[in-house]
Amino acid sequence: MSMEPRPSEIRALQLSVDSTESDEERYASLLIVLPLALAGFIIAAACWTLFAVVGVTLRSNFQLSELQFGLLLAMPMAVSALLAVPAGLCASMWGARKVMLCCLAGLAFSMALVFFADSFGGYILAAGGLGLAGGFYSAGLQFVAIHCRPQRLGLVLGVFGAGITGAGFNYYLVPLLQQAYSWQGVPLAYVIVLLLILALFLMLTEPDDQTAFLVSNAGAWRKCCAPGVWPLCGYFSVIAGSFFALALWLPDYLSARSGLPVSLGAHQALWFILPGALAQIAGGALADRLGSSRVVIWALLLALAALFVLSYPPMTLSIEGVGRFYHLEILLPRVWEGGVMIMLGVALGAAIGALQRMIILESRDATAVMAGFLLLGAFAVAFVLPIVFAAINAWLNVRSAVFMLLFVMLVACTLLFARHTRRRERRELFF
Incomplete structure (x- = not known):
């Protein structure tokens, strides 16, 4: 007697096959999605530091005060921090691709404002518009995460996070464009690149699947409020914020330490920024293979060793010998x-890549929202630390005391993270 399958079983099997084929197509599209998202984040990150180079010309043209110049530099990152979480919520509700396209269009419009602006107020408005780069990061993290398998999540997130290198390219590219044309040629070149990436996104990527976002958004806030997620966000804020703060502070430190112009100090600081940004790829890939916790702890220990060495200022020891003094x-x-x-940049970058993977795995259904909170926390720490650095230098008159402060912060972060990991392993063992 033959047993024919029931119609319900046939439909379930067909849905399973269709779902498998859909997943395979989605993962195959990662070869297109990831390079586009990376290119977009590189140019978006470059928007954060545009006025750090172009602003020098504006400062002399408009006779800006120290407060006005500082406000011009801070506006892109401050607005990015404010927009990161709302952009993540919008990406969870309406799709990451739509938010990324809106951010690219807004960045292109803001660059056009930089080109046409003729007053300080106009430049402040344009600088605020460049803060859409934070929204692109939040949505982009979800965009690449939904196109990759969990086994390769750390590598994919690390590659996307390496787009932060765009923030350092301005120190080389912008002066070249200024010499070849004028400083007005810089925003015009950025507009062309942004519109090109926007067109490629429209042509090569598929519209968002709305049903997927409606299903996943129901438990998004529950994932965000999971008890083990917020401590991880705190650790990420301290580590990533320390990296960003050092990236901002090192040009002045290196130029004062070596007696070089600030521009040359900025070029030397790239040897910290670029390896650290690229190390996110290695950190994420190692986390996929060895586990995030192990990579984070070893990377933090390597960072502590580097900070310990950098903490010691140049010193001279006088040793009293027989009949004479010896100076060491x-x-x-x-x-x-x-x-x-x-070594310090690589260690911090690897820790950022591994910890980012760990957090996204804990809140996979709320990736964009968590990315917004991560960016908000990191920028908050990066905003506070340079002020603390300046206060320490004014109080102690020892420039390397900054590394001492970071050493103490990362020691506390390492111990707390190790305790958090141990408690988590015990919880999984017994439950």
């Missing part, structure tokens, strides 16, 4: 100091 000068050679800086 302790000074880290400049080449060695550069190597330790690279």
Whole structure:
């Protein structure tokens, strides 16, 4: 007697096959989605530091005060921090692709404002519009996450996060464009690139699947409010915020330490920024293979070793001998100091990549929202730390005391993270 399958079983099997084919198509599209998202984030990150280079010309043209110049520099990052969480919520409700397209269009419009502005108020408005880069990051993290398998999540997020290198490219590209044309040629070139990426997004990516977002958005806030997520967000804020704060502070430190112009100090600081940004890829890939917790702890220990070495200022020891004094000068050679800086950047970048993977896995249904909170926390720490750095230098008159402060902060972060990991392992073991 033959047993024919029931119609309900046939429909279930067909749905399963269709779902498998849909997943395969979605994962295959990662080869297109990831390069586009990376290119978009590189140019978006470059918007954060545009006025750090172009603003020098504007400062002399408009006779800006210190407060006005500082406000011009801070506006893109401040608005990015404010827009990160709302952009994540919009990406969860309406789709990450739509939010990314809106952010790219807004960035292009803001760059056009930079080109046509003729007053300080106009430049402030344009600088605020460049804060849409934060919204692009929040939506972009979800956009690439939904196109990759969990086994490769750390690598994919690390590649996307490496787009922060765009913030350092301005120090090289913008002066070249200024010399070739004028400073007005810089925003015009950015507008062309942004519109090109926007057109590629429209042509090569598929519209968002609304049903997927309606299903996942129901439990988004429950994922965000999970008890183990917020401590991880705090650790990420401290580590990533320390990295961003050092990236902002190192040009002045290196120029004052070596007696170089600030522009050359900025070029030397790229040896910290670029390896650190690229190390996110290695950190995420190692986390996929070895586990996030292990990579984060080893990376933090490497960072602590580098900070310990950098914390010691140049000093001279006087030793009383028989009939004479011996003077022992302790000074880290400049080449060695550069190597330790690279090691510090790589360690922090690897920790950021591994920890980012850990957080997104904990809140996979609320990726864009969590990305917004991560960016908000990191920028808050990066905003506070330079002020603290300046206060420490004014109080102690020892420039390397900044590294001492970061050493203490990361020691506390490492111990708390290790305790959090141990408690989590015990909880999983017994339950």
